Amino acid sequence: MKQRLALLLAAVMAFFxxxxxxxxxxxxxxxxxxxxxxxxxxxxxxxxxxxQSSTYPEAxxxxxxxxxxxxxxxxGVVALKPDLVLASDQAGPPQALEQLRRLGLxxxxxxxxxxxxxxxxxxxxxxxxxxxxxxxxxxxxxLRKQVDALAAKQVGPTRALxxxxxxxxxxxxxxxxxxxxxxxxxxxxxxxxxxxxxKPLSLEGIAALKPDLIVTSTAxxxxxxxxxxxxxxPGIAATPAAKNRRVIxxxxxxxxxxxPRLPQALRELKAAPALxxx
Amino acid sequence: xxxxxxxxxxxxxxxxxxxxVLVLLMLLSASSGAMHIPLSVLPGLPFSAEGPDEALWRSVxxxxxxxxxxxxxxxxxxxxxxxAAMQALFRNPLAEPGLIGISAGGALGAVGAIVLxxxxxxxxxxxxxxxxxxxxxxxxxLGRRYPGMAGLLLAGVAINAICGALVGLFTYLADDNQLRSxxxxxxxSLAGASWPLLAGxxxxxxIVGALIARDWRAMNALLLGEREALHLxxxxxxxxxxxxxxxxxxxxxxxxxxxxxxxxxxVVPHLVRLALGADHRWLLPNSVVAGAIALTLADWLxxxxxxxxxLPIGIVTSLVGGPFFLWLLAQRRH
Amino acid sequence: xxLAENLFIExxxxxxxxxxxxxxxxxxxxxxxxxxxxxxSTLLAMLAGELAPQRGEVSIDSTPLTRLDNxxxxxxxxxxxxxxSLSFNLGVREVVAMGAYPFPELxxxxxxxxxxxxxxxxxxxxxxxxxxxxxxGGEAQRVQFARVLVQTLAARAAHGGRFxxxxxxxxxxxxxHQQALLACGRQLAREERIGVLVILHDVNLAAAWCDxxxxxAQGKLVGCGDPASVLTPATLDAVYGVAAEVVPHPRHPERPxxxxx
Numbered sequence: 001m002k003q004r005l006a007l008l009l010a011a012v013m014a015f016f017x018x019x020x021x022x023x024x025x026x027x028x029x030x031x032x033x034x035x036x037x038x039x040x041x042x043x044x045x046x047x048x049x050x051x052q053s054s055t056y057p058e059a060x061x062x063x064x065x066x067x068x069x070x071x072x073x074x075x076g077v078v079a080l081k082p083d084l085v086l087a088s089d090q091a092g093p094p095q096a097l098e099q100l101r102r103l104g105l106x107x108x109x110x111x112x113x114x115x116x117x118x119x120x121x122x123x124x125x126x127x128x129x130x131x132x133x134x135x136x137x138x139x140x141x142x143l144r145k146q147v148d149a150l151a152a153k154q155v156g157p158t159r160a161l162x163x164x165x166x167x168x169x170x171x172x173x174x175x176x177x178x179x180x181x182x183x184x185x186x187x188x189x190x191x192x193x194x195x196x197x198x199k200p201l202s203l204e205g206i207a208a209l210k211p212d213l214i215v216t217s218t219a220x221x222x223x224x225x226x227x228x229x230x231x232x233x234p235g236i237a238a239t240p241a242a243k244n245r246r247v248i249x250x251x252x253x254x255x256x257x258x259x260p261r262l263p264q265a266l267r268e269l270k271a272a273p274a275l276x277x278x
Numbered sequence: 279x280x281x282x283x284x285x286x287x288x289x290x291x292x293x294x295x296x297x298x299v300l301v302l303l304m305l306l307s308a309s310s311g312a313m314h315i316p317l318s319v320l321p322g323l324p325f326s327a328e329g330p331d332e333a334l335w336r337s338v339x340x341x342x343x344x345x346x347x348x349x350x351x352x353x354x355x356x357x358x359x360x361x362a363a364m365q366a367l368f369r370n371p372l373a374e375p376g377l378i379g380i381s382a383g384g385a386l387g388a389v390g391a392i393v394l395x396x397x398x399x400x401x402x403x404x405x406x407x408x409x410x411x412x413x414x415x416x417x418x419x420l421g422r423r424y425p426g427m428a429g430l431l432l433a434g435v436a437i438n439a440i441c442g443a444l445v446g447l448f449t450y451l452a453d454d455n456q457l458r459s460x461x462x463x464x465x466x467s468l469a470g471a472s473w474p475l476l477a478g479x480x481x482x483x484x485i486v487g488a489l490i491a492r493d494w495r496a497m498n499a500l501l502l503g504e505r506e507a508l509h510l511x512x513x514x515x516x517x518x519x520x521x522x523x524x525x526x527x528x529x530x531x532x533x534x535x536x537x538x539x540x541x542x543x544x545v546v547p548h549l550v551r552l553a554l555g556a557d558h559r560w561l562l563p564n565s566v567v568a569g570a571i572a573l574t575l576a577d578w579l580x581x582x583x584x585x586x587x588x589l590p591i592g593i594v595t596s597l598v599g600g601p602f603f604l605w606l607l608a609q610r611r612h
Numbered sequence: 613x614x615l616a617e618n619l620f621i622e623x624x625x626x627x628x629x630x631x632x633x634x635x636x637x638x639x640x641x642x643x644x645x646x647x648x649x650x651x652x653s654t655l656l657a658m659l660a661g662e663l664a665p666q667r668g669e670v671s672i673d674s675t676p677l678t679r680l681d682n683x684x685x686x687x688x689x690x691x692x693x694x695x696x697s698l699s700f701n702l703g704v705r706e707v708v709a710m711g712a713y714p715f716p717e718l719x720x721x722x723x724x725x726x727x728x729x730x731x732x733x734x735x736x737x738x739x740x741x742x743x744x745x746x747x748x749g750g751e752a753q754r755v756q757f758a759r760v761l762v763q764t765l766a767a768r769a770a771h772g773g774r775f776x777x778x779x780x781x782x783x784x785x786x787x788x789h790q791q792a793l794l795a796c797g798r799q800l801a802r803e804e805r806i807g808v809l810v811i812l813h814d815v816n817l818a819a820a821w822c823d824x825x826x827x828x829a830q831g832k833l834v835g836c837g838d839p840a841s842v843l844t845p846a847t848l849d850a851v852y853g854v855a856a857e858v859v860p861h862p863r864h865p866e867r868p869x870x871x872x873x
Binding site: 552 | 681684687693700710711713743
């Protein structure tokens with residue numbers, strides 16, 4: 001009996017020490033959407049460093065930056081002495097991730113694909129790595145619930161064009177992009193479904209495709225010189241969307257990040273097609 | 279004092295001084311970085327590490343910094359040497375390996391690998407190497423029919439244009455993720471440095487570099503002119519073919535492993551020539567050491583400028599090297 | 613002996629050399645005269661082995677040049693091309709030292725000795741520590757001459773004949789150095805048994821310093837022999853298309869003096 005009790009006690013203690021070591025307290029996140037998930041799980045205080053794409057929430061901006069997640073600084077990460085590195089599968093250079101592992105750091109790589117499935121995997125993965133498995137499950141359940149509810153709300157057969165602008169020339173999002181996935185999830189028809197990836201806009205083509213709605217990001221709008229300049233561009237000006245000023249502008253990470261704010265993004269996408277009318 | 283300086287201005291004296299600077303710079307670079315390692319423990323770290331901090335410091339020093347510092351020096355040396363060889367071959371102080379398609383071919387191979395092959399290092403590096411080699415050999419064969427170096431130069435221009443166009447096409451076909459990978463490859467990076475990479479590249483670079491340096495007499499003779507080189511007994515066609523192939527073999531793997539690092543190959547031999555003259559017997563070794571210094575310095579700056587992040591090294595070489603070069607040109611006029 | 617037999621070459625339908633035969637023996641100075649475009653430099657390039665004739669053959673000590681590789685050839689003949697261009701920053705001594713490249717077996721001391729001698733022979737010892745690009749045209753030409761002197765003098769141990777081919781070496785030299793250069797050529801021919809071929813424009817300079825003269829007109833050899841027999845109003849008219857008078861030299865009656873009208 002005494003022996004059994006001792007065994008049980010040992011098992012309980014082992015469990016506690018295990019969970020203590022398994023719950024990392026010094027986390028570096030390489031990827032904006034992953035950082036968002038960490039904060040959404042209430043574990044933002046465990047982050048000691050993030051990459052430059054981690055711009056949400058505001059608190060993330062104050063953390064030490066270890067470079068852009070595609071070219072993060074190996075020694076910069078190591079110097080922060082993390083006990084967990086969360087990395088997007090696009091983080092790199094690949095050899096640097098390898099090196100982190102070789103140095104004995106715990107590196108969890110999570111899928112970055114712009115799909116609901118991948119988002120759920122990201123949530124589960126981050127939660128598990130942080131020792132918050134149950135919170136992760138709850139988060140995924142809540143996500144499904146909200147997305148399903150939103151999916152039920154039809155927006156009608158609206159033809160949408162998603163524009164991003166990194167270089168001064170607006171590019172349209174074709175299929176195989178997170179932008180396209182987002183439009184589909186919101187129930188819109190992407191007018192550029194014949195093209196793959198982001199391509200410079202053919203102004204004549206845009207006029208011919210007659211989108212009813214234009215979706216763009218805050219940074220892209222700034223790069224295009226503001227809403228009026230964007231809508232005044234030849235080609236775009238001729239579209240029904242421009243004529244009716246049906247434009248949705250959203251924060252970049254919210255629109256394209258596929259993070260935990262996905263329901264919010266969907267809500268904004270569905271709710272405000274005539275926002276720009278002033 | 280003046281006599282002392284004059285004595286040091288001999289090529290051998292400068293070489294000694296440069297080697298000393300390189301060693302000091304490598305020590306400095308190895309002793310600083312995002313991870314703060316107290317200077318008091320640093321010298322002992324390679325030999326023993328007691329305590330958890332020391333173990334971490336040791337692994338950062340030995341597995342992250344040292345390979346990187348050595349790799350920077352190696353890459354800088356090779357880039358400068360190839361630049362010097364190309365400048366001799368083209369009899370033009372503004373020549374560089376990129377002229378015969380090495381960089382453009384490498385970029386095409388890398389971009390192709392990123393867009394078509396997923397872009398894992400194991401695919402990307404060989405693809406970039408093969409790309410640079412194929413582009414160079416194509417330029418050589420197409421340009422061979424014209425007398426002198428004009429044909430090679432023209433063929434190089436055409437090959438560069440074609441590679442550039444194909445890179446553009448791949449860029450157009452690339453998806454968002456691939457596009458970002460391309461951008462970073464084009465900025466160059468030494469982050470891939472590791473002991474296994476060095477173990478492969480260092481012997482290769484040393485052997486190919488030595489084979490290039492062995493032709494220093496032919497390079498000198500080429501300065502006199504192509505006919506003069508012929509009269510001095512150098513089989514011009516064979517020398518040309520050999521130097522082009524060796525340069526591609528030297529630079530190709532580096533371009534593959536680091537991406538595009540500009541400016542070192544062009545500027546370093548040029549600076550050394552301005553300072554010491556064009557005799558390749560001394561130009562080559564001095565360029566090798568000066569190139570190692572240049573890239574070690576650039577890498578050090580790249581690593582400490584924005585701690586804990588780092589700058590792409592290609593940006594640093596051009597950002598620091600460009601104005602420095604202009605300043606030097608302005609000085610020469612007075 | 614450097615022997616050219618029935619050399620023929622045409623470029624773009626124009627015959628540049630037509631059936632030219634010529635020999636250059638050890639110990640003699642052979643002058644080549646001809647108007648611009650007569651084929652002098654082409655002939656020199658063929659004798660140097662850098663240009664192959666379309667018909668005919670050049671041989672060195674009975675071995676055709678086509679059977680000799682560059683490195684081997686460079687140990688037997690040195691060439692000073694016309695107006696060498698050099699824009700790279702080299703020292704005079706470095707340029708002259710290149711003459712020893714075909715002879716890797718020579719010790720540094722031997723090479724230094726050769727360089728000193730060549731610098732003295734070409735009267736450029738005082739320029740030894742200068743940078744080449746800072747020299748005047750004439751100085752640069754003499755430095756290049758010193759370089760080919762090193763090459764030809766280094767060939768001491770080589771078997772067979774040694775030949776020095778000079779393409780208008782006096783072009784940018786003042787009268788004093790023109791004389792000095794040709795005197796040096798003749799001295800080397802006599803003392804070192806080197807065969808010297810020199811392309812010249814100054815007929816009287818050639819008559820003064822050359823043992824034999826070869827006259828080229830429109831790719832054909834119109835005369836070859838000692839100056840007194842070759843330089844006649846008829847051959848000079850054929851070569852230059854200018855009327856000329858040939859009189860005995862007032863100081864050296866055995867030597868002809870050409871007066872162009």
